[in-house]
Amino acid sequence: MFQIRELEMIHWDFWRAIRVPLDAQIVTIVGPNGSGKTTLLDALRTLLALKCSGRRDYKRYVRNNRENYAWLRGVVNNPRRSGGGLFPYLFFPATSEVVTLFCRIRKQGGDWVRQYAIGEGDITLNAETEGQLQWLGVNEYKRRLEQAGLTPAIAEVLALEQGDTDKLCEYSPKALLDLVFQVFGDKQVLDHYAEAKVRLKEAEGELGKMEQQMAQLGLDVERLRLRANNHLEWRGLQGDVERLEQRVIPALRYVEQWEALRGYIGQFKGARRGLRQRQDELDAADAEFRLVDERQVAALAQEQAARAEYDAAFAAFQVARDAARDSEKTMKEAERLRQLAELEHGADAVALNDRLGQRKDAAAQLRQSLKQIKDERQQLAESQFALQQGRQPHPEFVRAMRAALDEAGIGHQLLTEIVEVRDNSWQDAVEALLAPYRHIILLNRATDRQRAWEIGQQLRYRHFVVPEREAVAGVVRNSILEIVDFKADAPGWLLGLLNRTQRAKSVAEGQKLEGDWITRDGYHKERRGARDISAKASDYAFGEAARHARLSEVSRRLRDLNERILEDESRLIELERDASALQQSLMGMQAVVQLAARQDEFAAVAARWPEEESRAQQAGAALAAAQATWEEARNAREEGRVQFERAKDLRVRLEAQVNALLEQLTRQRDEQSRQVRALRQSKAALPAEQKIPSALKALREEYGSVREVQHLIERERARLAQSEWETDPTIVARRDKLAEDYAALGRDTQLHRSEVERTAQLTDEARAAYINKLKATVRAYGRNVKRLGELAGIDVELDLPQLDNDDITLAQAGLSARFNFDQKGMMGLNDGEASGGQQVMKSLILLIGLMMDDANPSGFVFIDEPFAHLDIFNIDRVGGFLKATQAQYLITTPLTHNTNVYGPSELTLTTRKKQAGETWAPVIAQTRRRVHA
Template structure:
């Protein structure tokens, strides 16, 4: 390793330009604190590309001046090494005895950058030097110094900070052993072992990489096999789909078309037969309807004739009856006058007046009853006429609403116009269900709803106006809708409600029904409970049966009113006669005088009364007969109309069925023609494709139907479309290529495995040589530190490491060193038992022992204040240590230290503090020891 001979610093910290000699074995740098001792050592460290001490760096020193560039120049020796082999000089190929090292710190881009250069010989720093130098980067420069002997381990020793010379004793045994071997070890042996180990690792890494590649390629082979299999499966599915589409599907379509064609032929014939049956039934129904229409006309004529005959007898009967009653009244007055004449002439006038008042009151009551009955009879007569004409009369507000809709041109119907009850025994139940909706208005066009709603708002119509109607759904068996025939579309909510209500015979029968139900009498059960909702017969409004029942009820009521009016009128006439008699009596008229005055009147009445009574009796009998005939003809006409209506309903149903069957016949005929043509085309396609029809039954047996084949085709197409399939035929060639690559890589891996085994053998051999050298190095270092211990009066013992031909054992090996100070017993490196001075002594022994290898003499060592914790005696011992080695030492010490610290020094450099009033620090002074030629010192 090289040693320093000179150092020049320009613009380094507060030194403008200074050059100091370092051509001595032991150089002592002395000065007060802050005078630049550590700054000088950091200059040497920066020149060697080592880190500065503490938290300092080279930028700190160049920022203290205003110059853009700082220079460090060091002159070192370049001694020839006897065992240098290929590199006899530290700075080979430089063979000069001296070498100059340059460091330039230049400000560039706002930061300070280092550059280094190595020049042969002693080169001065002048204006032309910078252009002659070949600058190196920090990394390249470090490699050059490492080749010159400045190993990383020595660099770590040189980088020890101020006061850290006692840190070597704090190394662990393993770290100390590594440091010893790096300083003393044979570089060639170490390089051989490292090269063998590196080659082994590289071979193992290559083998591992090949193995990984082989595994990956194996997985890829399996993957490619899977992809190839998926491609082959995809091809198979394509062929299967093509086979199904080309052969199987047309064949089965031909068979199904043939079967369907014959099935349609049979169906067509069946529909034609059904059409013929329905046409015959329709013709019979038409004939029956025409016959019943004639019967209805005949019955209506008979009904009208009976009504006319009844009315013709009614007036004579009324006239004769009135005449007979008049005659009877006259004779009754005669009898009363006779009774009065026979009575006492002194009757009580007050009593007669009271009697007259009572009779007048009774007469007024009878007249009121007669008038009310006649008014009711008038209304019933109008209702009877409307019902006889086949109309259901409506209330006044309904008539007004319909009139307003007609005036606005809005076609409409009432719900009562379209409902017919098929089973008269359930008329009461139907009336009960539909009673709330009897005034429902159904619009013919939905577009009229806005105008209809406005009319309803204006007239305050309290019942629904429904714009949207639809055909009734199929009736649920046993529901109310089942016994109702709708002549037009109805609200869906109403038909749904009727379809959800079941008909039951009794409340007991309704217990087993889930949902709503109703009895014949109108007892209704729904989700909220059950109640009676029946409607009076006089309020029936739906269907022909309701009209007939209302007509019967009106006729019955008219007959009762006529009889009642006759009775009340006769009673009123009699009361009127009594009133007249009492009035005459009270007026003072004599009964005998009245009898005499009215003798002729009484005689005439008595003469005509028998004839009138006989005539009235005769006319009454005839009138009763005519009334019975009228009722009979009316009932027959009503039954004829009901029968006609039923026949017409049946006829309309048959007409609809015939129309539907005609449509079916046309559709089936067209479909039959189409299927015949399709079967012909399929047959021609089979012949063109070369498919034999003899094999079609087997296809039918295998696949069943065209739908099954299409389902299979669709399933396979879905699998091909959405499945993870390979569709490129090159995957087969790629599979073969990867299989070949795998076989080749397998052979190469096996070959590399053999190479790894050979590299492992070479590594074991190199490790054996390394162990031998390590043992020799440990022996040499142990002898060095023992000899240093003898010089200092310290007993040093070294436990050789446990070395085996195994990397794990070598990695864990350590050098254990124990010291005995003043016969007080052995202590370890850093066991906490030594004092501060003893720690320094131990570290110096360990440090100086590294520099005592005669085969590889050390170059230089920086020791910052090694005597800080030593007494006078130990300082002398340390000086003896330093002289005993061949290394160059650069030692710092403060001015306050004992003078013995300068005893081993050959060259002493004195640093001084910068004065506050001056820009640059003072020059460094030097003191060189004079050598005694006789004593060599």
């Protein structure tokens, strides 16, 4: 490093303009307290861009003289580097033996500003100097001095507080290690690492906040997305309704009008063709009518003549027929009486009467039995219809109870309506177990219990009405409940019954089970014992299997009843026939008496019967011939009448059709003109793009008719009216903005996370690598203090600290030093065994060790009052130590010390206090030691 040769100060503190030489190895600055010793050292510190001592700064010194500017000028040597290289001289590109350092301090804008310059050679300070120099900022100037050897470590030592230079031995190991790291620049790096850790924690906290904010923002985005979708759906529905009303319906109405017009034109043309056809048919029918009318007049005259002949023949036939019929009737009565007389021969009237009574009683009983069977068949037919419809028929008392509950508005279910058996092989067992409960009524609401029970009491309903219901839970394995499904909640006690009843394949297997069990065919064991409770297939009531079983049983029963009815009806017919014959036999007992009384009458009728029969036959033949003639004339006239009526109806119908077609054509012509006008108006109202046939065809294929579109609009409007919609038009923009913010925050969060993870990794790796630099610093410092101890005749040992990449280890690490004065044994830094001089020697060794640099062996050191409280021997010893080193020392000491303090000094500068009333302080006196050749 360079050494200082001269210092010039203008308007620094109370010195107006003063120049002091510093071209000696040891320069002693002596003067009373307050005479400016520290002020001189702070001038050098300011010239070198270092911190001033204590709480002072350069602005304090330049304010005291009440001037607006101040100058500091220093001449330093510029030795050639031993290694050469790119910068062979300390202040390269300056190659002269000395260079001049300038510090210009001026007042600008109410504040003091300093600038620096480096000039090659020994440059005096005059009016032209300021314009010739190249002025540098503080940072650039520090960089140039660091290049010249004034490293940050040396800068830290030069900036030590007054009185600290002889107290380094009082530092704790940790404080000493911190000072070493601070001087060599490692402390700042470690502080930067610590600050980086703090910043990393803060960044992790910020990352957590960003992730929390991102989560909240994500919820907001999702909420706004749903609202925006709702708004878009609402807007789409509104747009669809508007488009359908304003664009689709007019277009479809035009299409329908065009199609209707085309169909109407076709109808009009067809009506005209039909009119011409009907007019031709009317002309032909009119000619036919006139011809048939003439024929009908002739046929009517012929019919009247034939009718007169028939009437005469009929009168003659009636006379002959009546006489023959009376005689025939009397002869039949005689024959009937003879037959009855023959039947009653040998018959017992009492026996016949008893047999007749038996037949009538049997017939009556059979009729009563048939009525009951037919009533039963009617009931079974109704049950069959109900079962085929998927409903279970119920007894009358159940239907009455349910009707009363429905009338009272009480919701309910039957147990049979909610039970389904999964395993049909156990249907018998389930039916047997639940048979007593098939008519249980389950209330939908427990609050209806009082009213339902009152109705049950009124109707004397003998089965349970249950208000409490619960869901199926905790099914026991191998229980009846395991194979039963409930479509709704059921009574808890019933679920318990099914759950505790186990399934047993046989009685023998049931013996191995504990508790209640039941076999497939319905043999049930409970706490009271075991019994058969099996149910008939016709009585099944639970599940689909029960419905099929009952349906099969009802069908079989209906078949049997029908066969029985046929047999009983056959028996009834036989009984009635026997009763009728017996009654006829009883009536025949009076026939003999009547036959004897009318014997003469019957003989006279038998005598005249052949002649009357012959006359009747002849009159009948004449009547038949007249009737045939009349029928032929009447048929001819009737055929003519039919033709006449048909021709007449045809003519009237055709005439009416022609008139109707004429009126229809007139109306159709007017309607066709109206539709053409309406079609033109509709087409004029359509947009140009919808007038294209392909567009109209596409709309027709997509939507169908106007009515379908109107139904669609009604549905859309109902949906708009019934649902809740987001109508704020800004919601979409807000959604997009929030989504962009969310995406940006996500990218920032990911980037921040990557940066935090990378920073943590790099920080940890960098500090781990920097640990080697810390160890090298401690080893280099140890070599320095050992070398200085050898110069002072003192054995020095350092206990190197344990340095690991761990916050706690680094925070607790310390540097311990031990010293051996005069071979009296090792002593620590501040263990109380060393004298005052030894304490100063310890501190100087530790201090100068901080200054030593193998690359720059020479340099300078500011030592503020190192001889305080030392005796003469120790002063000489410290002086000898300073002379043995290669550095330049600027030492301050008060006037009260022993004169031995000047022993090592080659140049002594004496400062004096400013006198009262004087503006400027007196100049600094110089005393240089004579050097003998």
